[in-house]
Amino acid sequence: MAEKIVRDKAKNAADTVKKSVETAKNTEKKAAAAAKSEVKKAAEKVEKPAKKAAEAVEKPAKETTPAAAKPAREVKPAKAPKGSSILYRVLAFVLWACAITCEVFAIMALTKNFVIRFSKGNASNNVLFTLILFIVLDLIFAIIAAQLWKRANRISPMSEKNKFLFYLWNELGVIMAIICFLPLIIFLLKDKKLDKKTKIIATVVAIVAMLVAGVASAEFNPISAEEKKSAENLITQDVCWTAGGHKYHIDDNCQSIRNSDYYKGTVKEAIDSGKGTLCAFCAREVNEAAAAAMNPDTATPQQLEKLALLKELGYDETGIISIAQNLESLKTEGDVQSAVKAAEPEVNNLVQDETKTEEKR
Secondary structure, X not given: OHHHHHHHHHHHHHHHHHHHHHHHHHHHHHHHHHHHHHHHHHHHHHHHHHHHHXXXXXXXXXXXXXXXXXOOOOEEEOOOOOOOHHHHHHHHHHHHHHHHHHHHHHHHHHOOOOOOOOOOOOHHHHHHHHHHHHHHHHHHHHHXXXXXXXXXXXXXXXOOOOHHHHHHHHOHXXXXXXXXXXXXXXXXXXXXXXXXXXXXXXXXXXXXXXXXXXXXXXXXXXXXXXXXXXXXXXXXXXXXXXXXXXXXXXXXXXXXXXXXXXXXXXXXXXXXXXXXXXXXXXXXXXXXXXXXXXXXXOXXXXXXXXXXXXXXXXXXXXXXXXXXXXXXXXXXXXXOOHXXXXXXXXXXXXXXXXXXXXXXX
């Protein structure tokens, strides 16, 4: 009996120890899991700011990589126009003659002397289609001729001494457009034999064609021989211009062409390409640079910056002031000359001093 009691007590003690060991193990596992969780949370707290910092560093790096960078602008060499002004003028007159010939054929179609048969048994439609055909051909010839005439005027412009002749010479394309269509319109309006529908359609088409030819032929920015010569004398360094528009630029970083491909060449090549006006933004830069050249002690930082820029482009102070004084001859648009005009006496003195210095040398 006593042995049994001892065995039971020993068994109970063993069970108690076993339970204690299991409890200790469970407690240890929970403590390890809790510690692991705390370590993970702490790591996440450290990792998030580090990740954000890495992203902040990586983002500008990505923006400055060649793949994300803006493509460089293409600088194209100037192309001199092929052919001479005489050749262009001869071709223009030949095409105007073709246009007038088409007009004559259209008038003949009205009198039934020359009608192309587009369909059988419908004389009215044949007359209308013949009229429209020759009006369209007339328009094509007139526009091409005017473009050739304008190109010739850029290569070899007329003197502006006689304002009336200068205007007629440059607007000859508009005059020829009227000659190529107005007689036909008069014939259409006076014709009483033509059926009403054909008359209305042909008249409207002829009037629209005359207006289109007139606008396409107009020279909105004619340049004179004196202005071209002045530009060539004043602007001694290469200029820039884009395919569109009618302006050339002294500064290739001018805000109006900053993001565009551009051509580069002499001011003569720019004018020959139809760019007869100095950009107003570049003219203001010249004005500011001239103001800094005239009064360096009172010049603003911006004026000094423009002066330094033009010097980098190859201009000296006397040349900059000369350009600023003659902006009107460069056909610059906008009021950009007030600063230099106000200081003209001082400019003249400076130029005279520079001239005397050159003579002494």
